[in-house]
Amino acid sequence: xxxxxxxxxxxxxxxxxxxxxxxxxxxxxxxxxxxxxxxxxxxxxxxxxxxxxxxxxxxxxxxxxxxxxxxxxxxxxxxxxxxxxxxxxxxxxxxxxxxxxxxxxxxxxxxxxxxxxxxxxxxxxxxxxxxxxxxxxxxxxxxxxxxxxxxxxxxxxxxxxxxxxxxxxxxxxxxxxxxxxxxxxxxxxxxxxxxxxxxxxxxxxxxxxxxxxxxxxxxxxxxxxxxxxxxxxxxxxxxxxxxxxxxxxxxxxxxxxxxxxxxxxxxxxxxxxxxxxxxxxxxxxxxxxxxxxxxxxxxxxxxxxxxxxxxxxxxxxxxxxxxxxxxxxxxxxxxxxxxxxxxxxxxxxxxxxxxxxxxxxxxxxxxxxxxxxxxxxxxxxxxxxxxxxxxxxxxxxxxxxxxxxxxxxxxxxxxxxxxxxxxxxxxxxxxxxxxxxx
Amino acid sequence: xxxxxxxxxxxxxxxxxxxxxxxxxxxxxxxxxxxxxxxxxxxxxxxxxxxxxxxxxxxxxxxxxxxxxxxxxxxxxxxxxxxxxxxxxxxxxxxxxxxxxxxxxxxxxxxxxxxxxxxxxxxxxxxxxxxxxxxxxxxxxxxxxxxxxxxxxxxxxxxxxxxxxxxxxxxxxxxxxxxxxxxxxxxxxxxxxxxxxxxxxxxxxxxxxxxxxxxxxxxxxxxxxxxxxxxxxxxxxxxxxxxxxxxxxxxxxxxxxxxxxxxxxxxxxxxxxxxxxxxxxxxxxxxxxxxxxxxxxxxxxxxxxxxxxxxxxxxxxxxxxxxxxxxxxxxxxxxxxxxxxxxxxxxxxxxxxxxxxxxxxxxxxxxxxxxxxxxxxxxxxxxxxxxxxxxxxxxxxxxxxxxxxxxxxxxxxxxxxxxxxxxxxxxxxxxxxxxxxx
Numbered sequence: 001x002x003x004x005x006x007x008x009x010x011x012x013x014x015x016x017x018x019x020x021x022x023x024x025x026x027x028x029x030x031x032x033x034x035x036x037x038x039x040x041x042x043x044x045x046x047x048x049x050x051x052x053x054x055x056x057x058x059x060x061x062x063x064x065x066x067x068x069x070x071x072x073x074x075x076x077x078x079x080x081x082x083x084x085x086x087x088x089x090x091x092x093x094x095x096x097x098x099x100x101x102x103x104x105x106x107x108x109x110x111x112x113x114x115x116x117x118x119x120x121x122x123x124x125x126x127x128x129x130x131x132x133x134x135x136x137x138x139x140x141x142x143x144x145x146x147x148x149x150x151x152x153x154x155x156x157x158x159x160x161x162x163x164x165x166x167x168x169x170x171x172x173x174x175x176x177x178x179x180x181x182x183x184x185x186x187x188x189x190x191x192x193x194x195x196x197x198x199x200x201x202x203x204x205x206x207x208x209x210x211x212x213x214x215x216x217x218x219x220x221x222x223x224x225x226x227x228x229x230x231x232x233x234x235x236x237x238x239x240x241x242x243x244x245x246x247x248x249x250x251x252x253x254x255x256x257x258x259x260x261x262x263x264x265x266x267x268x269x270x271x272x273x274x275x276x277x278x279x280x281x282x283x284x285x286x287x288x289x290x291x292x293x294x295x296x297x298x299x300x301x302x303x304x305x306x307x308x309x310x311x312x313x314x315x316x317x318x319x320x321x322x323x324x325x326x327x328x329x330x331x332x333x334x335x336x337x338x339x340x341x342x343x344x345x346x347x348x349x350x351x352x353x354x355x356x357x358x359x360x361x362x363x364x365x366x367x368x369x370x371x372x373x374x375x376x377x378x379x380x381x382x383x384x385x386x387x388x389x390x391x392x393x394x395x396x397x398x399x400x401x402x403x404x405x406x407x408x409x410x411x412x413x414x415x416x417x418x419x420x421x422x423x424x425x426x427x428x429x430x431x432x433x434x435x436x437x438x
Numbered sequence: 439x440x441x442x443x444x445x446x447x448x449x450x451x452x453x454x455x456x457x458x459x460x461x462x463x464x465x466x467x468x469x470x471x472x473x474x475x476x477x478x479x480x481x482x483x484x485x486x487x488x489x490x491x492x493x494x495x496x497x498x499x500x501x502x503x504x505x506x507x508x509x510x511x512x513x514x515x516x517x518x519x520x521x522x523x524x525x526x527x528x529x530x531x532x533x534x535x536x537x538x539x540x541x542x543x544x545x546x547x548x549x550x551x552x553x554x555x556x557x558x559x560x561x562x563x564x565x566x567x568x569x570x571x572x573x574x575x576x577x578x579x580x581x582x583x584x585x586x587x588x589x590x591x592x593x594x595x596x597x598x599x600x601x602x603x604x605x606x607x608x609x610x611x612x613x614x615x616x617x618x619x620x621x622x623x624x625x626x627x628x629x630x631x632x633x634x635x636x637x638x639x640x641x642x643x644x645x646x647x648x649x650x651x652x653x654x655x656x657x658x659x660x661x662x663x664x665x666x667x668x669x670x671x672x673x674x675x676x677x678x679x680x681x682x683x684x685x686x687x688x689x690x691x692x693x694x695x696x697x698x699x700x701x702x703x704x705x706x707x708x709x710x711x712x713x714x715x716x717x718x719x720x721x722x723x724x725x726x727x728x729x730x731x732x733x734x735x736x737x738x739x740x741x742x743x744x745x746x747x748x749x750x751x752x753x754x755x756x757x758x759x760x761x762x763x764x765x766x767x768x769x770x771x772x773x774x775x776x777x778x779x780x781x782x783x784x785x786x787x788x789x790x791x792x793x794x795x796x797x798x799x800x801x802x803x804x805x806x807x808x809x810x811x812x813x814x815x816x817x818x819x820x821x822x823x824x825x826x827x828x829x830x831x832x833x834x835x836x837x838x839x840x841x842x843x844x845x846x847x848x849x850x851x852x853x854x855x856x857x858x859x860x861x862x863x864x865x866x867x868x869x870x871x872x873x874x875x876x
Contacts, residue, residue, distance in 0.1 A: 009753040010494045010530060013518060016487030018531050021545070024483045040809050042816035042834075044783045045462045049454030049564050050488060050520075050550060051508070056448045070489070072510040072520070074563075075554055080451060082488075082510070082520075092448060093456050102833075104819060107459070112488060112550065116513055125512075126487050139819050152809055264799055265806035315447040345482045361702055368703035371478050371590055378480035381542060381577050395540075396480075 015119030016126045021345035026335070027128070029157070029342050030328050031110050034130040037153040038108035041145065043132060046107045048089035050114075054079035056088045059314065064280075068115035082114040085325065086131050088314060094135060095316035103136030103319075122299040122330045132304075133323030135311070140254050143287045143306060143322045144261030150291060150302055150324060151267040158340040164301060167230075167274035168258065168289040171305070173251035174278065177226060177238070180245045181219070195227050198276040199296055230274040238275070258287060283307045289324070293334050301334060302326035344397065349376040349436065351393030351419075355405030357383040362404050366414070366432065373433040394419055399436065453557030454564045459783035464773075465566070467595070467780050468766050469548050472568040475591040476546035479583065481570060484545045486527035488552075492517035494526045497752065502718075506553040520552040523763065524569050526752060532573060533754035541574030541757075560737040560768045570742075571761030573749070578692050581725045581744060581760045582699030588729060588740055588762060589705040596778045602739060605668075605712035606696065606727040609743070611689035612716065615664060615676070618683045619657070633665050636714040637734055668712040676713070696725060721745045727762070731772050739772060740764035782835065787814040787874065789831030793843030795821040800842050804852070804870065811871040832857055838874065 012018055019027055035045065051072065058066050070082040083089060086109055094105060109131045119125055132149055134142035147166055154164050174195075175188055183191065194209045207224060214220035222241060229237040235256060242248040255273065262268040279288045288305030292298070304324020312318045335341040350370055352363045363379055370377035380392050386403070393401040403415040407426065414432065417424045427435060450456055457465055473483065489510065496504050508520040521527060524547055532543060547569045557563055570587055572580035585604055592602050612633075613626055621629065632647045648665060652658035660679060667675040673694060680686040693711065700706040717726045726743030730736070742762020750756045773779040788808055790801045801817055808815035818830050824841070831839040841853040845864065852870065855862045865873060 009533065010491055010497070012530065013487060013489060013491060013512070013516075016489070018487070018527075018534070019483075019485040020531065020535070021482035021484055024485060027485075028483070039784060040812065040814040042784070042786065042814070044459035045457075045466070046459055047457040047462060047465075049451060049456070050552065051451060051454070051564070053448055053451060059448070070510050070512075070518075072508050074451070074508075075556075078451075080508075089456075092450065093458065095447065096456070097458070114488065118513075126489070137819055141819050148806065148809075155810070156812075261802060264802040266803070266810055267806070346477060346480070348480065364699060364702040365704070368586065368705070371586075372593070372704055374478065374594075376478040376480070381575055381579050 013125070015117075015124050017124065022343040025343050025345040026332060026341040027328065030331060030335075031128060031130075033153060033157050034108070034110050034326075037149060037156055038130075038132065041106075041149040041152065043106045043108040043149070045109060046090070046093065047109050047111060048083070048086065048093060050112060051080045051082050052089060052092075054081045056092060056314070057081050057084065059088075065115075068117045070114050070116050083111065084113055084115045086111045086113065086129070087133075087310065087323070087325075090131070090133060090135075091311045091314040091316060094319075095311060095314060098311075098316055098319075101136075104142060105133070105135040105321075107135070108132050122333065124329050128328040130302075130326040130328075131323060133321055135321035135323075136319050138320050140258050140287065141261055144258045144265065146304060146322055146324055147258070147262060147271065147289060148265040148267045150326065151262075151270045153326075154270065154291070157335065158338070159334065161269045163294055163338065164270065164291055164334070165294055166271045166289055166291050167277045168255070168271055168287065169273065169275055169277040170251050170255045170287045171278060171284055172286050173238070173248060173255060174275065176245070176247045176251055177242060180242075180248060181222065187213075191223075192278040195276050196278045196280065198227060227275055230276065231272050234273045234275060255287060279303055279305055283310050283313070285309065287322070291326070293330075298333060299330050301330050346397065347376065348378050348396050348398040349400065350378070351389075351396055351398035351401050352377060352379040353386060353389040353393065353401055353403045354383070355386055355403055359404045359408065362408055366402065366404060366429075370433055375433060390417075402432070451563070453555075453562050455562065460781040463781050463783040464770060464779040465766065468769060468773075469566060469568075471591060471595050472546070472548050472764075475587060475594055476568075476570065479544075479587040479590065481544045481546040481587070483547060484528070484531065485547050485549060486521070486524065486531060488550065489518045489520050490527060490530075492519045494530060494752070495519050495522065497526075503553075506555045508552050508554050521549065522551055522553045524549045524551065524567070525571075525748065525761075525763075528569070528571060528573075529749045529752040529754060532757075533749060533752060536749075536754055536757075539574075542580060543571070543573040543759075545573070546570050560771065562767050566766040568740075568764040568766075569761060571759055573759035573761075574757050576758050578696050578725065579699055582696045582703065584742060584760055584762055585696070585700060585709065585727060586703040586705045588764065589700075589708045591764075592708065592729070595773065596776070597772065599707045601732055601776065602708065602729055602772070603732055604709045604727055604729050605715045606693070606709055606725065607711065607713055607715040608689050608693045608725045609716060609722055610724050611676070611686060611693060612713065614683070614685045614689055615680060618680075618686060619660065625651075629661075630716040633714050634716045634718065636665060665713055668714065669710050672711045672713060693725060717741055717743055721748050721751070723747065725760070729764070731768075736771060737768050739768050784835065785814065786816050786834050786836040787838065788816070789827075789834055789836035789839050790815060790817040791824060791827040791831065791839055791841045792821070793824055793841055797842045797846060800846055804840065804842065804867075808871055813871060828855075840870070 065084050068084055072080050113129050114126045132146050198206050210223050211220050214223045226241055262271050277290050284305040285308040286306030290300045291302040292300055302324050306322040308320045352367050354360045354363050367377045367379050378396055380389055390401055401417040407413045412429045413426050416427045503522050506522055510518050551567050552564045570584050636644050648661050649658050652661045664679055676690055700709050715728050722743040723746040724744030728738045729740040730738055740762050744760040746758045790805050792798045792801050805815045805817050816834055818827055828839055839855040845851045850867045851864050854865045
């Protein structure tokens with residue numbers, strides 16, 4: 001070994017995260033919550049490989065995603081890529097078993113994803129993303145259930161309607177409204193983009209942009225009113241703007257039905273209608289939604305909607321689905337700002353202590369016994385004084401210090417000290433493994 | 439969309455796995471167990487990014503690992519690689535905080551790893567691996583604790599000493615024994631390789647190979663006896679072969695001390711001494727161990743040992759550590775062969791049923807209430823007959839069917855049917871969210 005070897009320090013890749021135990025506590029809090037809440041809403045977990053054949057991602061995804069792919073080759077020279085999202089994998093897996101899977105398919109996943117982009121606030125090159133999907137039904141009850149599971153999760157981790165909100169729209173409603181006003185199909189993406197940026201720029205910029213594309217003053221007024229429609233009054237506005245148009249009214253009623261279901265589920269307090277939500281990705285065809293911190297200071301916490309053609313695009317049959325993705329990066333920022341992200345990485349029950357090194361073999365036996373019966377138990381490798389071991393027990397955040405000494409040999413008993421209160425009792429050894437279990 | 443789009447089916451990459459919900463149940467069983475058992479042994483969880491700078495892996499790892507790297511580049515052209523193991527990341531993370539981390543560092547991880555190799559039985563291109571490490575102590579108590587946590591896990595998931603065994607040796611003991619017999623340092627890897635393959639080939643091939651390198655007949659006899667030493671008698675053999683050599687005797691006593699600790703922890707029934715364990719990887723310097731299915735029909739389930747120079751090689755200080763890795767692929771095979779791998783992907787508590795579609799809104803309200811209080815509840819999107827909904831409840835493996843009907847409106851009550859027994863009771867609504875909780 002040379003000196004230069006010794007000087008070499010290799011840094012982590014920019015835009016990735018090291019999870020030290022205190023960081024891991026936060027990550028597990030977020031991801032365990034995703035899993036628990038998904039399960040209680042009747043979703044089953046799936047996952048695919050971290051890399052796929054490159055073409056799985058290039059065939060369907062928008063250009064933005066293709067640009068962000070981490071591309072690799074296998075030994076035979078085949079083109080592979082690390083997954084930037086899991087939806088193509090979901091579609092591939094469903095297609096592989098399309099005839100045997102019972103429908104609707106209610107699946108969730110919490111994959112690790114990578115995108116080769118410039119790291120910035122709320123966007124990293126590696127992150128985790130909760131994915132919820134209901135595939136195989138046109139019923140908007142599924143759309144409502146997806147939103148409910150997201151809301152239930154947010155409430156579970158401590159975020160109330162005063163912290164976050166779900167903004168809901170319908171792309172089919174928006175499209176039909178515009179087409180009925182004689183805006184051409186090809187022109188819709190331009191309008192979508194302007195609406196999508198409505199809240200990211202000053203009011204007058206939005207108004208100016210709408211003016212540039214509206215046609216005349218009357219159409220500008222119409223489009224501005226439409227684009228600003230939100231909340232309960234928004235529904236009235238849209239109904240008025242739609243007039244007698246049957247297709248638009250049908251989509252509006254569909255959207256109102258979703259709100260009605262959300263009311264029944266007890267999730268409506270988080271939700272509002274907002275014509276400014278269109279979702280960038282091309283494959284959404286019906287209701288769409290995004291979740292933001294209240295005040296919209298950060299990027300979206302989650303986004304999703306209904307997709308009708310996705311499986312077909314990936315070689316499968318035409319089956320409709322609805323789903324969303326919620327990343328861990330913006331969510332962590334929201335939680336951290338509210339002091340809701342735990343950093344305590346272990347929950348130790350017992351810390352075993354010898355009153356004298358002579359009793360250390362007995363400590364090891366009791367540690368073995370406790371752990372083998374499923375209890376969390378720790379001890380000090382180094383033989384130290386009783387008081388130092390007690391300090392170590394407190395530092396390790398243990399519930400109980402168990403002191404092994406003369407009474408252990410003579411009376412088969414240990415002293416158990418509850419560290420939070422200082423309370424001390426003598427306990428017979430046969431009661432130790434069940435101690436503290438209610 | 440063209441016809442050829444419709445025909446296109448993209449397959450998963452060979453050597454990777456799709457985890458459908460029934461597969462995910464097995465994966466979660468394995469990985470949740472890793473986490474639970476690690477925590478009760480006082481280990482804290484960490485993780486790093488899935489990719490690192492390429493040089494982190496090339497600077498230290500054996501040639502085999504470097505060949506198996508999945509290499510990628512970021513947008514700026516920097517060389518990155520998907521992690522084939524997590525130890526380099528562990529070393530990097532410890533080095534970054536070497537002065538602030540309290541020692542010993544007891545950390546675990548369950549990373550996803552990728553190796554670009556030819557897929558074969560027990561070896562895939564993507565897998566999960568439990569990593570346990572104790573860093574910052576020379577005390578062989580740490581070596582014993584690492585083995586104990588592995589044994590405790592195996593017992594926890596249903597594998598007894600009749601299914602699996604831990605074979606333990608010491609590379610420093612082996613080296614010193616050989617060097618004291620005047621085998622040169624440079625020659626040791628050749629002998630190590632022959633010992634490592636001892637059980638993978640017929641007895642006479644082993645004997646022939648030992649004969650070719652031993653020197654003379656007497657040295658061959660000595661080397662054969664050493665190489666075959668195992669079990670309790672193995673210690674006596676080694677003690678006799680070592681004679682008066684102090685260094686060897688010291689290492690032997692160290693190894694016996696590990697077995698003594700394992701006895702105290704209650705893990706010795708899984709463990710045996712075996713001179714045939716040397717571990718391929720170059721960085722092990724002291725005690726080493728591997729875990730096999732009894733009968734050694736499969737590849738190793740786990741392998742580990744003490745490394746003294748690893749952190750230094752990666753730019754840090756000279757801190758000794760001990761640890762092991764346990765992959766999920768061979769382990770899955772062992773569990774599956776014994777029918778110990780669960781495939782049930784959900785544990786549904788309640789399935790809500792309407793006695794008539796008129797009560798469906800009430801079903802949604804109760805589903806909402808149950809889920810919001812943390813209970814698992816499911817229902818059918820489609821309105822179907824009572825008997826069909828009951829069938830769906832059984833198919834979904836629910837604990838209770840909850841029937842919402844006239845008595846719900848009139849008496850605020852539901853009928854709860856325990857699906858396993860067919861038992862039916864009437865329950866007041868206010869008791870529903872706590873029903874079945876002991």
